Amino acid sequence: MSIGLLLGLAAALCWGSTDVAAAFSGRRLGSLRVAALVQLSSLAAVLVLCVVRSSGLPAKPEDTLAALINGVVAAGAYIAFFTALRIGPVSVVSPVVAAYGGLTVVLAVLIRGETLTPLQALGAAIGTIGVILTGLISDGGWRQTRIVGRGVVFSLIAMACFAILTIGLAGPIRSAGWLPVMLGSRAANAATVWLVLGLVLAMRAPPTAPLLAPAVDRRAVGLRLAIAVGLIGGLLDIVGFVAFAIGLEQAPTWIVGLASSFGPVVTVLVAVVLWGERLRANQWLGLAGIAAGLVAVALP
Numbered sequence: 001m002s003i004g005l006l007l008g009l010a011a012a013l014c015w016g017s018t019d020v021a022a023a024f025s026g027r028r029l030g031s032l033r034v035a036a037l038v039q040l041s042s043l044a045a046v047l048v049l050c051v052v053r054s055s056g057l058p059a060k061p062e063d064t065l066a067a068l069i070n071g072v073v074a075a076g077a078y079i080a081f082f083t084a085l086r087i088g089p090v091s092v093v094s095p096v097v098a099a100y101g102g103l104t105v106v107l108a109v110l111i112r113g114e115t116l117t118p119l120q121a122l123g124a125a126i127g128t129i130g131v132i133l134t135g136l137i138s139d140g141g142w143r144q145t146r147i148v149g150r151g152v153v154f155s156l157i158a159m160a161c162f163a164i165l166t167i168g169l170a171g172p173i174r175s176a177g178w179l180p181v182m183l184g185s186r187a188a189n190a191a192t193v194w195l196v197l198g199l200v201l202a203m204r205a206p207p208t209a210p211l212l213a214p215a216v217d218r219r220a221v222g223l224r225l226a227i228a229v230g231l232i233g234g235l236l237d238i239v240g241f242v243a244f245a246i247g248l249e250q251a252p253t254w255i256v257g258l259a260s261s262f263g264p265v266v267t268v269l270v271a272v273v274l275w276g277e278r279l280r281a282n283q284w285l286g287l288a289g290i291a292a293g294l295v296a297v298a299l300p
Contacts, residue, residue: 002251002255003247003250003251004247004250004251004252004255004256004259005251005255005256005259006259007243007244007246007247007250007251007256007259008243008244008247008255008256008257008258008259008260008262009259009260009262010240010243011240011241011243011244011247011256011259011260011263012240012259012260012261012262012263012266013240013263013266014236014237014239014240014243014263015236015237015240015260015263016094016262016263016266017233017236017266018038018233018234018236018237018240018263019081019085019094019263019266020266020270021229021230021232021233021236022034022035022038022081022082022085022230022233023085023086023088024226024229025037025226025227025229025230025233026082026083026085026086027086028223028226029223029226029227029230030086031079031082031083031085031086032079032082032083032193032196032197032200033197033230034082034086034230034233035075035078035079035082035193035197036190036193036194036197037227037230037231037233037234038078038082038230038231038233038234038237039075039078039186039189039190039193039194039234040190040194040231040234041230041231041232041233041234041235041238042186042190042234042235042237042238042241043186043187043189043190045234045235045238046179046182046183046186046238047183049179049242050179050183053179055177055179055180055183056180056183057180057183057184058172058175058176058177058180058181058184059176059180060175060176063172063175063176063180063181063184064184066168066171066172066181067169067172067176067180067181067182067183067184067185067188068184068185068187068188069168069188070165070168070169070172070185070188071184071185071186071187071188071189071191071192072188072189072192073161073164073165073168074161074165074185074188074189075188075189075190075192075193075196076157076161076192077157077158077161077162077165078158078189078193079193079196080154080155080157080158080161081097081154081155081158081162083151083154084096084097084151084152084153084154084155084158085151086151087150087151087154088151089151092151092152092155092279092283093151093152093154093155094155094263095130095286095287095290096152096155096156096159097155097158097159097162098159098261098262098263098290098294099127099128099130099159099261099290100158100159100160100162100163100166100257100261101127101257101258101259101260101261101262101294101297102123102124102127102128102258102261102293102294102297103124103159103160103163104162104163104166104167104253104254104257104258104261105120105124105254105257105258105297106124107163107164107166107167108167108170108252108253108254108257109254111167112167112170112171112253114252114253114254116254117299119296119297119299120296120297120299122296123292123293123294123295123296123297123299124293124297125293126289126292126293126296127289127290127292127293127294127297128293129286129289129293130285130286130287130288130289130290130291130292130293133282133283133285133286133289163257166248166253166256166257166260167253167257169181169185169245169248170248170253173245173248173249174248174249177249178242178245178246178248178249179245181245182241182242182245186238186241240260240263244256244260247259247260254297258294258297261294262294
């Protein structure tokens with residue numbers, strides 16, 4: 001097994017667990033608050049790593065600028081994705097976002113000039129069809145076919161942002177190293193999310209409302225538990241991002257991006273087995289198409 005595939009799968013495991021944590025907390029705190037919590041704990045972890053390894057921002061200004069821009073893109077991806085997880089259904093929106101792996105392969109070929117075989121191109125196409133089938137539901141013929149819900153729309157936005165982020169980080173990481181770029185990216189990510197949260201609270205919340213007051217279902221689970229789960233999700237997220245960044249530094253972009261997109265397998269298992277979510281026949285077919293497409297893209 002290649003180092004890129006191994007590190008990508010490690011990132012997938014961590015990110016799938018982060019998805020579960022974000023879905024749990026997001027339905028109690030609101031997606032924007034959870035995104036802020038995740039970015040807060042993940043940035044703190046990165047700062048600790050930088051202190052331990054005596055690392056700072058990239059030496060080249062262009063690498064620092066690229067890291068900051070990618071951090072803003074990442075903020076958009078996280079806000080969209082956590083919103084999709086909050087709206088649900090989790091077992092659908094998470095696999096849709098997973099298609100960023102196939103999109104990353106295409107962008108790696110078009111932008112970075114990496115090689116794509118005919119079988120890998122076929123796999124990307126199958127995965128795209130799977131995304132469409134997963135995001136649609138029919139109650140009696142194609143005329144009644146509709147998008148599952150707003151969650152799928154947000155997940156499509158997140159999918160595009162994650163693919164752009166993967167391509168955008170590859171160059172700076174190979175130029176400056178994974179930790180300096182990750183510091184710049186996470187700092188911009190956290191700053192953007194917290195800025196958006198502050199603006200939203202200023203426009204909508206009463207002046208006396210606590211910053212992390214539950215946005216929905218105040219009686220369901222204690223505030224402290226929801227916050228704790230969100231912070232743990234942030235730590236899992238940064239562990240996954242470290243594996244992901246090291247993979248981008250040492251292996252082809254497409255294989256790392258593809259392998260990391262298997263994270264929703266964890267989410268789907270939790271959503272179906274523990275949360276009782278149910279999928280229609282066409283949605284199961286769509287999930288199978290995503291899986292088959294990702295496998296085909298990974299083959300040499």
